[in-house]
Amino acid sequence: MTKKIHTFLHGVASDGSEISRSERNEYERTMARNATALVDTVKGNDVVILHDPQSTGLVSALHAHGTHVIWRSHVGLDQPNDIARAAWDMLRPYLDEAEAYVFSRRNYVWEGLDDSRVHIIPPSIDAFTAKNRDLTNDEVAHILSVARVFEDGKATADIDGSARPVHVERKVHMSGSPIPPEVPIVVQVSRWDRLKDPLGVLDGFVRHIAPKTDGYLVLAGPAATSVRDDPEQPEVLAELETRRTGLPPAIRDRVRIAQLPMEDEGENAIVVNALQRHATVVVQKSLAEGFGLTVAEAMWKARPVVASRVGGIEDQIESGRSGILIEPDDLERFGSEVAALLEDRARAEHLGTEAKARVTREFLTPRHLIKQGRLVLSLIE
Incomplete structure (x- = not known):
């Protein structure tokens, strides 16, 4: 219900x-x-x-x-x-x-x-929570290594800060092997929900991003075992896994479906934080959206964001200045914008800088x- x-x-x-x-x-x-x-x-x-x-x-x-x-x-x-x-x-x-x-x-x-x-x-968004607090590059690498997103995973990580310390020990369940830390990655963090269109993100990557770049795709969401009140999420996750399995090996090896541990809220949040901060480009290709705070979270971390022109996402991104807005059903435009940012790091950095300034002005808790x-x-x- x-x-x-x-x-x-x-x-x-x-x-x-x-x-x-x-x-x-x-x-x-x-x-x-x-x-x-x-x-x-x-x-x-x-x-x-x-x-x-x-x-x-x-x-x-x-x-x-x-x-x-x-x-x-x-x-x-x-x-x-x-x-x-x-x-x-x-x-x-x-x-x-x-x-x-x-x-x-x-x-x-x-x-x-x-x-x-x-x-x-x-x-x-609250800038001081585990999901949004500042992390150094070394902390990002350490967290993602412990979570087995990166190769050579360490056993545990303790991240201090102004909020309560966060202990990271659980591993991300990921299709495929851990990601080499040096490769560019495109990240979407969302529920396994058809309205978030993870299948569309995968299709856009396969058709329009992978052939033009050396980037990887990470679709991140809650672990299947943690989803009890939404029968649709396991179905969408299973469809994604099936679609990935059927890809040509050279492209399949660049796609990761990441199920994030949900047992500890702080641990989950700090892994999302690190994943967004490490992303070369963050995407949110929703078909419908209430407000879409994952967009503000990524913008706060100075990431370039390519997102759908729907709902509250339109209020957050000034397209062409603090991110890129695309029509949710335009896979070719979605792919071309992401590919262009993977190739033009200077423009990506400029969009990220403007994105953080935008969130600082309009979308912080005070x-x-x-x-x-x-x-x-x-x-x-």
């Missing part, structure tokens, strides 16, 4: 079905159980921020408890269709008692909501917290 609501709000009914009355009843029963547990943890006049559509069923119970409820949605569709509207129609009645609605973009605001309660606050703080104060004053 969680996955179905998510895909409906992106305008996609992956199984071709509607949200049934029985599914809605199950949703309401689940929300009632969760609400009973949640109200015991808050007091009257507290401010509770509920995130994403799946939480709408908690609004009424929290309001009845005397709390101020802000509901925030991170997903949306630039041009809503009947599938998205069906999800809105199901969820909208649960939102009547929320005092504020927060969306990442004006285009994502649902039809039928009270516009006086609507606020637009883009999301942000700016986000100021806007959110003003909203909270407006409710309690």
Whole structure:
């Protein structure tokens, strides 16, 4: 049900079905159980921020408890269709008692909501978390060696910093052998989700990047064993593995499908950090996107990014200045832009520098917290 609501709000009914009355009843029963547990943890006049559509069923119970409820949605569709509207129609009645609605973009605001309660606050990244904190080149190499992304893997790594230290010991499960550290790599980090289009990235690499460059492709996502609430992810991962196996050996040897350990959040985050920092080019070829903070994460690390012109990605990248935007179905343009950056390192470096400056100005936590703080104060004053 969680996955179905998510895909409906992106305008996609992956199984071709509607949200049934029985599914809605199950949703309401689940929300009632969760609400009973949640109200015991808050007091009257507290401010509770509920995130994403799946939480709408908690609004009424929290309001009845005397709390101020802000509901925030991170997903949306630039041009809503009947599938998205069906999800809105199901969820909208649960939102009547929320005092504020927060969306990442004006285009994502649902039809039928009270516009006086609507606020637009883009999301942000925290520069000091394990996923985004600065790493030296030696630390990047050490982390990726321990994780067996690189050859000659070391046993463990302990990375200190302003946040809590991170211990790295688990290995990335990777199709193919470890990557030589000196080769250029193209990286996409995402869930194994059709909306992230990892199969399209693979096809674009095979057809339009591999023949022109000596680059490698790394498609990175969660370990299959960690995905329990999304039956589609193992299917997509299996399709990728099958597609890779069928490639000519010379190209197959330059494609890696990397399943990242998820047991320790900090360890996973620091491996993603190192992988993005080592990337020659980062891509995000999504077919639909709420905001796409993996783009901001890569930009913060001064990586050149080639990404789809969809959703919040458009708000982050100024195409041609702080990255490159392409139409999500244009594989040839996608491939040519990535190949050009692999060959023109000076331009890639310039785009990366501008990308970091863009995130510094617009998408770091302090700016986000100021806007959110003003909203909270407006409710309690």
